[in-house]
Amino acid sequence: MSVPLPIEVNEDRQEPIYYQIEEQVKALIVSGYLPADTALPSIRALATDLGCSVITTRRAYQNLEQDAYIKTHRGKGTFVQEVGKKKRSMLKEQAVQDALRQAVRTARQHEYTDAEIKQLLNIVLREER
Missing domain, CATH: 1.10.287 (Helix Hairpins)
Known part of the structure; x- marks a missing residue:
């Protein structure tokens, strides 16, 4: 079961929505709010929660995974990685x-x-x- 993410996006801000998502998820991970191995919402579920496109949330998750904040396990979900x-x-x-x-x-x-x-x-x- 994944944890709902307390994040908000604002279309009026200069930063793209995917970037807003990335930065807020990073902050939740770095602060310890989301500890390692916490299950995150699916891309589709997060898009629905935030009222944005699946493409936008996919890009945020891809960037977070590339930067080693999260890891996706096919068939299991997306999880927070350990941050030293x-x-x-x-x-x-x-x-x-x-x-x-x-x-x-x-x-x-x-x-x-x-x-x-x-x-x-x-x-x-x-x-x-």
């Missing part, structure tokens, strides 16, 4: 850095200075404690 501690740590750091880069880009588009960006980050950090 070092890789997990690196990927978590990369995800946070990517999110911070995007936040800085957004702030710069609104003409905030570095000092103002740091001040905003400190506010968010205090709020999230």
